[in-house]
Amino acid sequence: MARAVADTSPLIALNQIDQLGLLNTLFESVQIPPAVATEALSVDRPSWLVEHQLSGPLPAEVVDAGLGAGESEAIALALELRVDRVLLDELPGRALAKHLGLPVIGTLGVLLLAKRRGLIETIREPIEGLRFGRFRASDDLYDEVLRQAGEKP
Numbered sequence: 001m002a003r004a005v006a007d008t009s010p011l012i013a014l015n016q017i018d019q020l021g022l023l024n025t026l027f028e029s030v031q032i033p034p035a036v037a038t039e040a041l042s043v044d045r046p047s048w049l050v051e052h053q054l055s056g057p058l059p060a061e062v063v064d065a066g067l068g069a070g071e072s073e074a075i076a077l078a079l080e081l082r083v084d085r086v087l088l089d090e091l092p093g094r095a096l097a098k099h100l101g102l103p104v105i106g107t108l109g110v111l112l113l114a115k116r117r118g119l120i121e122t123i124r125e126p127i128e129g130l131r132f133g134r135f136r137a138s139d140d141l142y143d144e145v146l147r148q149a150g151e152k153p
Contacts, residue, residue, distance in 0.1 A: 001028035002084035004105075006049075007074040008039040009089040009135075013107040015043045017129035022114045023087075024048045031081060033073030040070075055080060065096045078102050089135075108137065108145045115149045123149045 004027040011032070014020040023030050024046065031052040032040070045051075058076045065072070071093035078086035079100060088094045089106045097104045105113070107130065111123045120126070127142055146152035 001026075003027060003029045003031070003081070004085040004087055005031045005033070005052075005074050005078040005081060005083050006036065006087040007089070007093065008036045008070040010087040010107045010110065011036070011040045011043050011049075013089070013130055013133070013135045014110065016133045016135075017126045019111070019114075019120070019126055020046070022110060022119060025119055026110065026113060026117070027085070030087075031077060031083070033070070033077045035069035035073040038070075039068075052077060052081070061100065062096065065092065067093050067096065075100065075102065107135065108141065112145055112149055122151060124151050 011020065014022065020043065030049050032049060033054060034051060037051045054073060054076055058072055059079065062072050062076050071088065071090060074086060074088065075093065075097050079102065084103060085105050086097050086102045087106065088097055088104055094104050111126050114120045115123045124146060127145065143152060
């Protein structure tokens with residue numbers, strides 16, 4: 001099973017639709033840096049979601065990107081731990097992580113992966129829950145994810 005580092009946004013989004021536990025099933029371990037632990041105070045942190053301190057300063061390329069603290073630390077920790085996935089939703093953070101060679105998955109990707117592995121029957125309801133919350137993605141992206149899940153013609 002894969003190891004992951006998570007940013008704040010996927011944790012909050014999955015928690016809001018009662019799907020945070022999917023991460024524990026999909027990944028061997030999920031680590032979060034201190035800034036994410038601070039930012040995600042609204043999430044009751046389960047024991048499998050482990051805070052992990054960075055062993056050194058943020059890489060210059062991460063600092064220079066001007067991302068938020070959670071995103072910056074999540075990317076730095078993913079580089080440090082050489083995890084299989086970094087969970088990010090915001091486009092600038094995703095772009096930097098990909099540029100640095102990190103495999104990225106976001107909230108919608110987690111739902112799609114869970115559907116493909118038979119952990120959830122449908123992603124339509126969780127996606128609708130996200131759309132009514134604070135989660136933002138384009139209509140085209142929602143439609144594409146539903147198509148990939150076989151839930152939209």
